[in-house]
Amino acid sequence: MHPIVEGLFQGDRRSLARAISIVDDDEPDSHIILRQIFNKTGNAKTVGFTGAGGAGKSSLIEKLVPAFQDLGYKIAIIAVDPTSPITGGAILGDRIRMRTTMDDQNVFVRSLASRGAKGGISRSVRNVIRILDAAGYGLIIVESVGAGQVEVQISNVVNITAVVLSPQTGDSIQAIKAGLTEVGDLYIINKGDLEGSTSLYNSITDLIGDTTRKPVVIKASAKTGSGIKDVAVNIDKILRSKGDNYRDQEKRMLEVEVRDMVLNMVEEKVSAMLREDNRYHDFIEKIVNKELDPYVAAEQLAAVVLR
16 A cells, blocks of 8 residues: 555545645656545545635635534535636635634645636546545535636536625626526525625525525625524535435536546647647648638648547
8 A cells, every 4th residue: 555545544634635735736646546545435525615706715614614513524625726827826825814724633724726727626626535535534625716607617526516605796696697506506695794795695596596406595704603504504404415316426426527537638648749740830830821721720630630
């Protein structure tokens, strides 16, 4: 057994942190570690928090941690922060925003860079969840980037999805219309102490009230603590009510994961082939000189690649 996996099973936090780094960086040992822990996974419950930037997801999660602990959960948090498309760096600001939680030795918090992945999560999130699962964490919280309208991919990697909205973000209703209606198991109107929160609550309730899934809508405030226990209890209730369907859900999630992995591998190989193929560069020159249009060039290159 890999020494890091041994440490992971023994509860060593340094081994846990190192395992996550290896997997997140896709180092050579990552596949060994994942193979050795895979049969120890499938026990944790996962909750994703998504919503526009500024909705207060980090503050809300920090306040929810003690409430989840009162319900008997051992908690780990994965916070995904955006990666700069220019420098490739990430601020990983949740280490600052979740200061109280970071100091709790019973809670494991890890920030991950999105590394350009679409949909508000990073490609490594699924495997980081598996590592935390194998390490014995019963509730794993995933906080997505906060890009707003396009963040529906998180529902493919977690058991339930909580959509966080705020009366301060003017595009909240538009974000719901843009796709979050289909993924939310719970809608949380955060900053419920601010003006406009009741109006937003009523609007969201009316908007999703006719959906067959009947998601829960709750007003809460990370600042005052109002509604926090209610959010935790409802999440726990939804997780328990979905217990009989976890196997079917896991199958769907694995189908999406394997498909994504295959597409990523194909994309990487095709990109490498194009970089090394002189015909690709010749086509670009012909397009620049108006001797060929992009559609014909793409069709011809695809025929070469797929041959």
